[in-house]
Amino acid sequence: MSIDRETARKVAKLARIAVPEDRLEPLAGEFNAILGFIEQLQEVDVNGVEPMVSVTPQRLKRREDVVTDGNQPQAALANAPEAREGFFAVPKVVE
Amino acid sequence: MSLTDLTIAEARDALRAGETTATALTEAHLEAIQGAGALNAFVHHTPEIALEQAKAADARIAQGDAPDMCGIPIGVKDLFCTKGVASQAASGILDGFKPEYESTITDKLFTAGAVMLGKLNMDEFAMGSSNETSVYGNAVNPWRAGNSDAALTPGGSSGGSASAVAANLCLGALGTDTGGSIRQPAAFTGITGIKPTYGRCSRWGVVAFASSLDQAGPMTRSVRDAAIFLGAMSGHDLKDSTSADLPVPDFEAMLTGDIKGQVIGIPREYRMDGMPEEIEALWRDGTEMLRDAGAEIRDISLPHTKYALPAYYVIAPAEASSNLARYDGVRFGHRAKLSQGDGITEMYEKTRAEGFGPEVQRRVMVGTYVLSAGFYDAYYNRARKVRTLIKKDFEDVFAAGVDAILTPATPSSAFELGAMTDADPIQMYLNDVFTVTVNLAGLPGIAVPAGQDKRGLPMGLQLIGKPWEEGSLLNVAQCLEDRAGFVAKPAKWW
Numbered sequence A: 001m002s003i004d005r006e007t008a009r010k011v012a013k014l015a016r017i018a019v020p021e022d023r024l025e026p027l028a029g030e031f032n033a034i035l036g037f038i039e040q041l042q043e044v045d046v047n048g049v050e051p052m053v054s055v056t057p058q059r060l061k062r063r064e065d066v067v068t069d070g071n072q073p074q075a076a077l078a079n080a081p082e083a084r085e086g087f088f089a090v091p092k093v094v095e
Numbered sequence B: 001m002s003l004t005d006l007t008i009a010e011a012r013d014a015l016r017a018g019e020t021t022a023t024a025l026t027e028a029h030l031e032a033i034q035g036a037g038a039l040n041a042f043v044h045h046t047p048e049i050a051l052e053q054a055k056a057a058d059a060r061i062a063q064g065d066a067p068d069m070c071g072i073p074i075g076v077k078d079l080f081c082t083k084g085v086a087s088q089a090a091s092g093i094l095d096g097f098k099p100e101y102e103s104t105i106t107d108k109l110f111t112a113g114a115v116m117l118g119k120l121n122m123d124e125f126a127m128g129s130s131n132e133t134s135v136y137g138n139a140v141n142p143w144r145a146g147n148s149d150a151a152l153t154p155g156g157s158s159g160g161s162a163s164a165v166a167a168n169l170c171l172g173a174l175g176t177d178t179g180g181s182i183r184q185p186a187a188f189t190g191i192t193g194i195k196p197t198y199g200r201c202s203r204w205g206v207v208a209f210a211s212s213l214d215q216a217g218p219m220t221r222s223v224r225d226a227a228i229f230l231g232a233m234s235g236h237d238l239k240d241s242t243s244a245d246l247p248v249p250d251f252e253a254m255l256t257g258d259i260k261g262q263v264i265g266i267p268r269e270y271r272m273d274g275m276p277e278e279i280e281a282l283w284r285d286g287t288e289m290l291r292d293a294g295a296e297i298r299d300i301s302l303p304h305t306k307y308a309l310p311a312y313y314v315i316a317p318a319e320a321s322s323n324l325a326r327y328d329g330v331r332f333g334h335r336a337k338l339s340q341g342d343g344i345t346e347m348y349e350k351t352r353a354e355g356f357g358p359e360v361q362r363r364v365m366v367g368t369y370v371l372s373a374g375f376y377d378a379y380y381n382r383a384r385k386v387r388t389l390i391k392k393d394f395e396d397v398f399a400a401g402v403d404a405i406l407t408p409a410t411p412s413s414a415f416e417l418g419a420m421t422d423a424d425p426i427q428m429y430l431n432d433v434f435t436v437t438v439n440l441a442g443l444p445g446i447a448v449p450a451g452q453d454k455r456g457l458p459m460g461l462q463l464i465g466k467p468w469e470e471g472s473l474l475n476v477a478q479c480l481e482d483r484a485g486f487v488a489k490p491a492k493w494w
Helices: A005-014 A021-043 A073-077 B008-016 B022-034 B047-062 B104-111 B159-166 B183-189 B223-233 B277-292 B305-326 B344-355 B358-370 B376-399 B425-432 B436-441 B470-484
Strands: B042-045 B073-077 B115-120 B172-177 B192-195 B215-220 B263-267 B296-300 B404-408 B445-452 B458-465
Touching: A005 A021, A005 B358, A021 B305, A021 B358, A021 B376, A021 B425, B008 B022, B008 B047, B008 B223, B022 B047, B022 B073, B022 B115, B042 B159, B047 B115, B073 B159, B104 B172, B104 B223, B115 B159, B159 B172, B159 B183, B159 B215, B172 B183, B172 B192, B172 B223, B183 B192, B183 B445, B183 B458, B192 B223, B192 B470, B215 B223, B223 B445, B223 B470, B263 B277, B277 B296, B277 B404, B277 B445, B277 B458, B277 B470, B305 B358, B305 B376, B305 B425, B305 B436, B344 B358, B358 B376, B376 B436, B404 B470, B436 B458, B445 B470, B458 B470
Parallel strands: B073 B115, B073 B172, B263 B296, B263 B404
Antiparallel strands: B042 B115, B172 B215, B192 B215, B192 B445, B404 B458, B445 B458
């Protein structure tokens, strides 16, 4: 499996990271080095093996379905790069 | 003896005996930090908070209401959210972020009276093994090789924590460990570091890297200190659904140093080609120390060891790509300046390109790739199956009667900063070859300094224990510490 420039471009897009045109080729090379390393996993016989879901065998706890936190819009917005009228502000999404 | 030379246990006893005060301890450490800028270990300084906490600690001690950590000055890795104090995971994307809340672990420690001196340097988002991916610049190892004045890495990702503890800038520090990020830097700086069982400490308020692998732990100058510190940060937390609802034993009380009759496994797969003879010799010496102490030494096999790093480099980036999706320039941290006509997609893409460093970008994209349609089964699901097999390797040897496993902590001693700049990323990843299995299996692991190489640099051994048995693991570590007798300190040059 080899990653080319176009695949690198697609992955960068999916990850929402702007990658300049001249970085795509070297990036594809770095991906290939890492994927080449990961490729060793194909040697392992995993027939009938369950993929791990939780490393410690425990059931997730349940609790009453009630509000336990919240109602602090000021704290939620305190670190926003841009906030207006109690909301996070972003560039226009709908034309 | 200077106040900064004390262990946590000694400081606790001195505080309770009225021989010193938390304020005096804190002032001594603040002064040491002031003079240690060259190490670049502390990246956010909080002297006002520290002195206020020290004053409160002194009042508690005077009233006889002092838990073990009361009045103990510590450093906190920048990965922990600390209320009102910059917490940016050494990343540009969290520039200016000051949490409105306190992580469960720092909250527990502060409630116990611990004193925060400041935040510590680390690799960006804990991704790295040399502290060279930090937005704050490199943290520097207080140790130097022989007569060389070349700057060495303190290891990573908890490099600032390791450097600060080794240089006596704090009595102990918080670290986190996803693939070896407590144990490798501890080994590189001649200190002790334990990664507890997955679920022992709450992850709430700790900036997430790979949630199924991340655990916090203490970095200290003795095994006893690790036991005291770990006890204060452990325990169930309703805010972390993976934290275990199990009682926290008195770890310190379990340190008898007596390991007679215990079975110590020596895994043959950890004998790597090209491993320096000095590391091999250290491992042999450590084995003999435990044998002399009355342990039964048993050769064991952990057959899937070889596949741990490749599995890790699927699982960790996959989880990271998901966890780091939250850094979008909307709710916190950095937002890129936009050009005329840029929409929300450009805002995301530019913000993340500016805010994330190269290693973080690389891992997020690798994670995105292995989770993408068509590759999910071939990479991610296969890695999770291999992880099951790696865990089973350990279960099998524990079921056969092994109590703990002894391995080298790292494949080398500390290397020069910049030495890996031109190497491909895999070379850096190999630093974690002995530690990463432990994260994949969710087990407790501890690095203990056990010797020095011919250039005088510290080297560490790793002990791996059964789930939830940190107490007996710390006890084996205590035995190793007693017998190795590692007392060397770096000569002060900073």
